[in-house]
Amino acid sequence: DRVCCYITSPDKFYSKMVLNSVSMLRAHNKTVKVRVFVVGKDGEEAELVDKYADFLNIEVVRKPWTKSAAEQKYFILNREYLGECPESSVLHIDGDTFIFGDVEKIFERYKDVDFAGAVDQYITNSPDWDRGNMDKTFEYFGAFPVHVFNGGVTLWNNGTVRGWTDGFLADACARCESGELPIYPWLINGGRDCYHKETFAVCLY
Numbered sequence: 001d002r003v004c005c006y007i008t009s010p011d012k013f014y015s016k017m018v019l020n021s022v023s024m025l026r027a028h029n030k031t032v033k034v035r036v037f038v039v040g041k042d043g044e045e046a047e048l049v050d051k052y053a054d055f056l057n058i059e060v061v062r063k064p065w066t067k068s069a070a071e072q073k074y075f076i077l078n079r080e081y082l083g084e085c086p087e088s089s090v091l092h093i094d095g096d097t098f099i100f101g102d103v104e105k106i107f108e109r110y111k112d113v114d115f116a117g118a119v120d121q122y123i124t125n126s127p128d129w130d131r132g133n134m135d136k137t138f139e140y141f142g143a144f145p146v147h148v149f150n151g152g153v154t155l156w157n158n159g160t161v162r163g164w165t166d167g168f169l170a171d172a173c174a175r176c177e178s179g180e181l182p183i184y185p186w187l188i189n190g191g192r193d194c195y196h197k198e199t200f201a202v203c204l205y
């Protein structure tokens with residue numbers, strides 16, 4: 001029971017990115033289930049997504065911003081909607097992702113684990129990246145240190161995405177921004193404004 005999920009705003013710029021990614025996905029796989037959550041204000045139309053939904057075999061789900069996304073004014077927290085997926089395996093794909101092969105291979109390769117993701121090379125290769133503060137953050141939570149995973153493409157098996165989205169994601173992001181975690185100085189350095197907090201929410205979970 002598998003599904004590929006995208007989350008986008010109705011804005012044409014972001015809708016085009018999602019449709020491009022889905023088009024690339026469909027070039028290699030015509031049948032895997034694809035669900036696009038279009039998250040916006042009441043009455044906003046997702047014209048482009050609607051226009052190509054049948055052609056690309058997309059299930060379109062319209063949603064308002066989640067309560068935590070609205071409170072923290074952070075769109076990415078709308079990933080909480082991934083927890084509504086009834087499928088046991090959920091592959092979340094960012095709208096700007098290019099796909100050059102069959103996504104079914106990802107499901108198959110990692111079917112025996114609860115979570116799979118790629119190391120975030122952008123973060124780990126940043127000149128000011130300090131792994132030590134990340135490890136201290138794991139210690140703060142009493143958790144075992146893991147890699148810094150890129151939050152853009154993540155595979156959640158055995159229903160684990162529901163545990164991540166049911167309060168944990170919003171709480172971890174809020175705590176990242178509060179200044180209480182050792183990773184906080186890196187998150188705000190250089191005007192990042194805690195932009196990568198959802199990435200660390202993945203790692204901490």
